[in-house]
Amino acid sequence: MNASTIRQGTAKQVSVRSVGAIVVEMVLILVLIALLPQTLELGESARRFPLVTTVVLLVLATLDLVMELLPAARRRLGFLEADYIATGTAAAVADAEPQTENDGGDATGRATTHRKAGQWGALVWLTAAAVGMFYLGYLVVTPIFLTAFFLWSRVPLKVAVGITITLSLFNYLVFYMYLGLR
Amino acid sequence: MLDGIQEALATLLTWPNPLIPVLGTVLGLIVGTMPGLGPAAGIALIIPVTYGWEPEQAFLLLASMIGGTSFAGSITAILVNTPGESSNAATLLDGYPMAKKGQASTALAISAASSAMGAIFGLAVFVAILPFSRELILKFSYPETFMVAVVGLFVIALVSRGSLVKGLIAGGLGFMISFIGRDLVTGETRYTFDSLVLDDGVDYIAVLIGLFALSEGLALLMEPDKPADQRKLGAQAHWRQIREGVAFCVRSPRIIVQSSAIGTICGVIPGVGGSVSSFLSYAAAKQSAKDPESFGTGDPRGVAASEAANDAKDGGALLPTVAFGLPGSATWAVVLGAFLVHGIAPGREMLTEHLDVVFLIISGLLISNVLTSLIGLGLSPVLAPIAKMPGVYVAPVIFVISLVGAYTIGLRRSDILVALIAGVVGFVLKKYGFGLVPIVLGLILGKLVEQSLGQTMLTMGLGSLVTRPISLTILLLGLAAFVVPLLRGAVRTRREPKQKQGEESPDKVKGDAR
Numbered sequence: 001m002n003a004s005t006i007r008q009g010t011a012k013q014v015s016v017r018s019v020g021a022i023v024v025e026m027v028l029i030l031v032l033i034a035l036l037p038q039t040l041e042l043g044e045s046a047r048r049f050p051l052v053t054t055v056v057l058l059v060l061a062t063l064d065l066v067m068e069l070l071p072a073a074r075r076r077l078g079f080l081e082a083d084y085i086a087t088g089t090a091a092a093v094a095d096a097e098p099q100t101e102n103d104g105g106d107a108t109g110r111a112t113t114h115r116k117a118g119q120w121g122a123l124v125w126l127t128a129a130a131v132g133m134f135y136l137g138y139l140v141v142t143p144i145f146l147t148a149f150f151l152w153s154r155v156p157l158k159v160a161v162g163i164t165i166t167l168s169l170f171n172y173l174v175f176y177m178y179l180g181l182r
Numbered sequence: 183m184l185d186g187i188q189e190a191l192a193t194l195l196t197w198p199n200p201l202i203p204v205l206g207t208v209l210g211l212i213v214g215t216m217p218g219l220g221p222a223a224g225i226a227l228i229i230p231v232t233y234g235w236e237p238e239q240a241f242l243l244l245a246s247m248i249g250g251t252s253f254a255g256s257i258t259a260i261l262v263n264t265p266g267e268s269s270n271a272a273t274l275l276d277g278y279p280m281a282k283k284g285q286a287s288t289a290l291a292i293s294a295a296s297s298a299m300g301a302i303f304g305l306a307v308f309v310a311i312l313p314f315s316r317e318l319i320l321k322f323s324y325p326e327t328f329m330v331a332v333v334g335l336f337v338i339a340l341v342s343r344g345s346l347v348k349g350l351i352a353g354g355l356g357f358m359i360s361f362i363g364r365d366l367v368t369g370e371t372r373y374t375f376d377s378l379v380l381d382d383g384v385d386y387i388a389v390l391i392g393l394f395a396l397s398e399g400l401a402l403l404m405e406p407d408k409p410a411d412q413r414k415l416g417a418q419a420h421w422r423q424i425r426e427g428v429a430f431c432v433r434s435p436r437i438i439v440q441s442s443a444i445g446t447i448c449g450v451i452p453g454v455g456g457s458v459s460s461f462l463s464y465a466a467a468k469q470s471a472k473d474p475e476s477f478g479t480g481d482p483r484g485v486a487a488s489e490a491a492n493d494a495k496d497g498g499a500l501l502p503t504v505a506f507g508l509p510g511s512a513t514w515a516v517v518l519g520a521f522l523v524h525g526i527a528p529g530r531e532m533l534t535e536h537l538d539v540v541f542l543i544i545s546g547l548l549i550s551n552v553l554t555s556l557i558g559l560g561l562s563p564v565l566a567p568i569a570k571m572p573g574v575y576v577a578p579v580i581f582v583i584s585l586v587g588a589y590t591i592g593l594r595r596s597d598i599l600v601a602l603i604a605g606v607v608g609f610v611l612k613k614y615g616f617g618l619v620p621i622v623l624g625l626i627l628g629k630l631v632e633q634s635l636g637q638t639m640l641t642m643g644l645g646s647l648v649t650r651p652i653s654l655t656i657l658l659l660g661l662a663a664f665v666v667p668l669l670r671g672a673v674r675t676r677r678e679p680k681q682k683q684g685e686e687s688p689d690k691v692k693g694d695a696r
Contacts, residue, residue, distance in 0.1 A: 020613065020614050024610060024611070028351070038372075042372060043365075045365065045367050045636070046365040046367075046368050046370040049361070049632045050358070050361045057354040057355070057358070060350055063347060064348065064351065067347070114572060114574045116403075117404065117574075118404065119404055123606060125403070125578070125581070126400060126581055126605065129581050129582065129585060130585055130598050130599060130602040133586070133589065134598050134599060138582075138585070138586045142582050142586075145578070145582065146578055146582065149578045150578070153574045155575065163575060170583075174231060175590065179230075179231065179234060179590060181586075
């Protein structure tokens with residue numbers, strides 16, 4: 001990792017982040033608005049803190065959304081965006097001698113043969129594991145999930161079998177036998 | 183104090199407890215070497231396994247793991263050009279160039295020795311300050327508890343990853359999650375949507391596991407595999423270089439002490455985290471050197487500076503965590519959750535009835551830092567390949583262990599779904615600039631803040647928040663810590679209206695979970 005890589009990655013990350021950040025803020029605002037009626041129905045003591053927190057969150061989320069949407073607002077309120085600690089650490093990184101990307105020498109470039117999950121793929125696999133465990137239990141789902149995932153990812157057979165057996169045994173010995181999880 | 187030390191020693195020497203630091207150190211080394219699994223995620227996964235243990239044993243294990251993960255991260259930084267966690271990123275700046283020059287074992291030895299020395303320094307400072315902070319804590323009542331929690335949350339939002347506004351939003355989200363379930367005073371249910379499962383609230387360990395472990399697993403799956411350069415260690419040169427590395431640290435007390443002091447101070451400030459302390463220490467060592475241009479080319483001082491600070495911070499971070507319930511970093515935020523799971527509340531209770539636990543944690547950190555240096559140096563050629571493991575191998579393992587761990591908490595299948603949701607939400611929030619530590623803190627402190635405010639209003643009135651001297655002092659210090667940087671930033675923004683905006687902070691080291 002060197003300073004130029006960090007800066008290049010930074011520019012790309014900003015543009016990708018903006019749209020996603022806007023969506024996140026809007027979802028957050030909608031959820032908070034949806035929770036307001038329920039909050040107002042609570043008794044006085046029970047609603048005091050949640051109501052204050054909800055209102056403050058709405059203000060902050062709206063402020064953040066405005067800063068994401070309007071460059072002028074972002075400029076004026078830019079000091080709120082400053083990552084106070086990271087600014088200092090970034091300076092330390094930038095001052096350091098840059099590392100070279102290509103080492104030469106012993107660098108072992110290895111072609112990737114695995115299938116990459118991608119954003120949605122990763123979420124689907126995680127959800128499948130969780131839902132599987134919810135309905136069928138962890139002892140059954142662990143070897144099935146790992147086998148299915150490794151087959152799909154084209155992981156070498158030895159590695160797949162090794163990890164599947166090891167983790168299934170680990171679950172059985174630690175969680176089932178030692179902790180008595182039934 | 184002496185009673186606490188004696189009890190801790192007695193516990194430590196009772197069989198099989200002497201084995202626990204060894205187990206924790208080895209676990210920490212393995213966890214710290216695995217890509218994507220930082221100490222926070224690793225500890226979150228181990229907590230469910232310690233449910234049946236005595237609290238003292240559990241904390242001895244967790245503290246030992248912290249020591250182990252820290253050095254393990256430097257092994258991968260030096261040998262494989264990949265920091266095990268964000269706090270080891272500064273080590274990479276000079277450690278990897280040293281490895282390229284054929285001095286890998288020297289770099290590892292410097293890392294090991296400086297880590298151990300830094301840890302001892304940080305813990306010594308903590309033990310020295312403990313009696314004074316204990317006296318202070320005993321004077322705390324409801325207004326002080328409320329003020330520390332709220333101000334601490336604001337300060338953590340200020341220094342955590344991402345912008346201030348996002349930090350505050352994250353803290354607020356943590357509060358909102360803590361409100362789910364029954365109100366402590368009236369028993370009224372809040373945000374349960376008529377679900378019996380949510381009546382008891384959301385288990386924070388399941389949330390911790392999701393936020394730290396599952397979100398990292400998701401990130402791992404999405405990252406491309408990097409061809410990693412591994413420097414092979416020749417057996418002949420290995421031990422000679424180790425002796426040279428240790429000797430370097432012994433000959434460089436100034437760097438060690440300076441870096442340890444920086445690390446300890448950073449650790450004391452809640453939420454600052456390891457990456458800040460190691461980078462600040464690195465920058466300080468470079469600026470104070472007569473030949474700063476050598477830093478970044480394989481200067482052993484760079485490795486010593488970052489690693490000493492990285493381990494010293496744990497001693498410093500222990501103080502706000504046990505005394506005030508404010509974690510010094512993401513790792514200590516998870517340990518804080520473990521305190522509550524084992525029925526130990528930080529603050530007054532911890533420093534009076536459970537002082538032996540505090541000294542056991544100190545023992546665990548001390549022993550593991552020494553053991554890590556010894557075991558880690560010997561095992562480094564074996565551990566290094568683990569860091570090369572592609573994410574596609576590691577991520578499903580993280581998924582399985584995390585989900586099972588979440589189920590272990592209360593044997594409720596709903597906790598699996600809680601962990602899943604927390605994992606997805608944590609991944610999304612982290613991706614778009616929200617820190618995870620404020621969420622955890624809001625979640626853990628939410629009920630405490632609400633309860634202490636209610637008790638303050640009932641017993642002393644709201645005015646006591648500003649009339650009691652300690653409470654007022656905390657408020658003023660918090661305001662100063664919060665408002666001064668904002669004002670400075672606002673003034674700077676006015677003076678430079680055309681400053682380029684939209685440049686995101688480049689502090690995007692893999693596994694950063696401050």
